[in-house]
Amino acid sequence: MNTGSQKLGRVILQLQRLERQPRTFGEAGVLTPSEIHTIDAIGCEGGILMSALASRLGVTKGAVTQLVTRLEAKALVTRTTHPTDSRAVMVSLTEKGKVAYRIHEEMHHEFYQQLRLQLDPDEIAVFEKCLDKLSELLRD
Amino acid sequence: MNTGSQKLGRVILQLQRLERQPRTFGEAGVLTPSEIHTIDAIGCEGGILMSALASRLGVTKGAVTQLVTRLEAKALVTRTTHPTDSRAVMVSLTEKGKVAYRIHEEMHHEFYQQLRLQLDPDEIAVFEKCLDKLSELLRD
DNA sequence: CGGAATGGTTTAGAAACTAAAGTATGGGTA
DNA sequence: TACCCATACTTTAGTTTCTAAACCATTCCG
Numbered sequence: 618m619n620t621g622s623q624k625l626g627r628v629i630l631q632l633q634r635l636e637r638q639p640r641t642f643g644e645a646g647v648l649t650p651s652e653i654h655t656i657d658a659i660g661c662e663g664g665i666l667m668s669a670l671a672s673r674l675g676v677t678k679g680a681v682t683q684l685v686t687r688l689e690a691k692a693l694v695t696r697t698t699h700p701t702d703s704r705a706v707m708v709s710l711t712e713k714g715k716v717a718y719r720i721h722e723e724m725h726h727e728f729y730q731q732l733r734l735q736l737d738p739d740e741i742a743v744f745e746k747c748l749d750k751l752s753e754l755l756r757d
Numbered sequence: 758m759n760t761g762s763q764k765l766g767r768v769i770l771q772l773q774r775l776e777r778q779p780r781t782f783g784e785a786g787v788l789t790p791s792e793i794h795t796i797d798a799i800g801c802e803g804g805i806l807m808s809a810l811a812s813r814l815g816v817t818k819g820a821v822t823q824l825v826t827r828l829e830a831k832a833l834v835t836r837t838t839h840p841t842d843s844r845a846v847m848v849s850l851t852e853k854g855k856v857a858y859r860i861h862e863e864m865h866h867e868f869y870q871q872l873r874l875q876l877d878p879d880e881i882a883v884f885e886k887c888l889d890k891l892s893e894l895l896r897d
Numbered sequence: 898c899g900g901a902a903t904g905g906t907t908t909a910g911a912a913a914c915t916a917a918a919g920t921a922t923g924g925g926t927a
Numbered sequence: 928t929a930c931c932c933a934t935a936c937t938t939t940a941g942t943t944t945c946t947a948a949a950c951c952a953t954t955c956c957g
Contacts, residue, residue, distance in 0.1 A: 621881065622869035624888040626797075629772055631895040634815045636769070637914085651944060657766075668904060675774040680945055682906055704904045704953045728894070729762035735890045740883050741761065747884040748764040750875045754868070755771040777945085779912095791913060807936060820914055822937055844922045844935045 645693060645717035653721050655684045656693060661715055664697065664707030693717060785833060785857035793861050795824045796833060801855055804837065804847030833857060 619627075639649045648656070658673045659665055665673075671681045685708055688694040693714035699705035710718060733741055759767075779789045788796070798813045799805055805813075811821040825848055828834040833854035839845035850858060873881055 620866075620869075621873075621885050621888075622865045624885055624892065625869065626865060628888050628892050628895065629776070630815070631892060632769055633773065633776075635895060636773075649943070666904080667906095675770065676944090677946060678905065679907075679947080683944085686906095699904095702904080702954075706905065725762045725766060726760075729760075729765065731894055732887070732891060733761075735894075736887060740887065743880050743883040744887040745761050745764055747872070747876060747880060747887075748761075748768050751872060752764065752768050752771060754871055754875075755768065755775060789912065808934085816913085817915060818936065819916080819938080823913085826937090839935095842923075842935080846936065 642717040642720045645713050645720070646691070648717060651684060652688060652691075652693075653717060655681075655688060656710065656714055656718050657721060659694060659708055659710055659714070659718075661710060661718055664709035666699070667706050667708060670708060688714070782857040782860045785853050785860070786831065788857060791824060792828060792831075792833075793857060795821075795828060796850065796854055796858050797861060799834060799848055799850055799854075799858075801850060801858055804849035806839070807846050807848060810848060828854070 636650050639647050640653070641647050642653065655670070655674065658670055667681050667685065668678055670685075671678045674681065685694060685696065689696060692711055694708050694710055697707045697709070699707055736744070776790050779787050780793065781787050782793065795810070795814065798810055807821050807825065808818055810825075811818045814821065825834060825836065829836060832851055834848050835851055837847045837849070839847055876884070
């Protein structure tokens with residue numbers, strides 16, 4: 618029998634292993650984990666500042682610059698200077714980027730649906746409550 | 758309001774961010790994530806084959822060779838040739854390695870304890886059941 | 898106006914891998 | 928016994944992802 622913290626550790630290991638490999642996202646082509654991750658963080662609604670993106674991803678601004686440059690070369694995102702602050706750069710998804718976004722979201726949704734199929738609705742409710750607590754503990 | 762899969766995604770992001778930074782493990786010194794991870798996989802009881810370690814960590818044998826070489830240089834593990842098969846290499850923790858192992862285990866235990874404090878015992882039970890299901894879904 | 902703060906980019910380098918080739922040993926089999 | 932293939936590990940070159948630190952440009956403010 619495993620302890621709870623071992624169970625958690627095992628799931629983390631499995632998730633990390635899963636998140637390590639590149640995947641194909643329809644016409645958007647093959648994307649590395651951090652590429653699709655960045656697309657996910659940019660989101661479909663409007664643009665986001667480079668620095669906001671960095672803090673959302675939990676990486677440095679330098680890392681974001683490199684990532685966005687690569688995604689721009691793949692025509693998945695566009696850079697536009699901020700209308701009033703000319704230092705700032707807004708990043709947003711192109712149509713092709715949105716395709717990748719939606720396919721990725723659909724993948725996550727399907728995966729979670731698989732989990733839902735194996736559990737009662739009230740178990741899912743408790744699980745999600747625990748996820749919130751966990752997230753709170755990890756916040757900072 | 759967030760969906761369940763978004764909650765899960767957020768926790769995964771937080772955990773990844775947490776697991777990315779090196780930490781100090783008492784007299785064992787500062788260890789990178791993959792170093793302490795490897796020590797954890799070797800375990801305190803006896804030795805383990807390089808190839809078994811690779812499959813336990815989910816990486817190639819070449820990666821394990823590099824990791825173990827580094828840990829050996831830090832005097833945290835020892836290599837010994839297998840008694841009957843001289844191709845095989847058994848890896849095991851030194852006393853210093855066991856110190857790191859135990860401190861790491863204690864950290865995990867304490868973290869999980871924090872989570873337990875915020876939830877009912879029956880909620881924890883459901884959570885752990887969900888972790889098992891999740892782990893099963895991720896197996897392959 | 899002048900200096901500090903903010904927003905982004907660049908660069909060199911570290912960490913954590915992989916893939917593929919190389920070395921050595923073991924186990925059949927003919 | 929000689930041969931060959933599989934197993935166990937190591938080595939090497941190269942990739943991905945990221946950081947830290949220096950840099951440039953713009954904006955804010957006393």
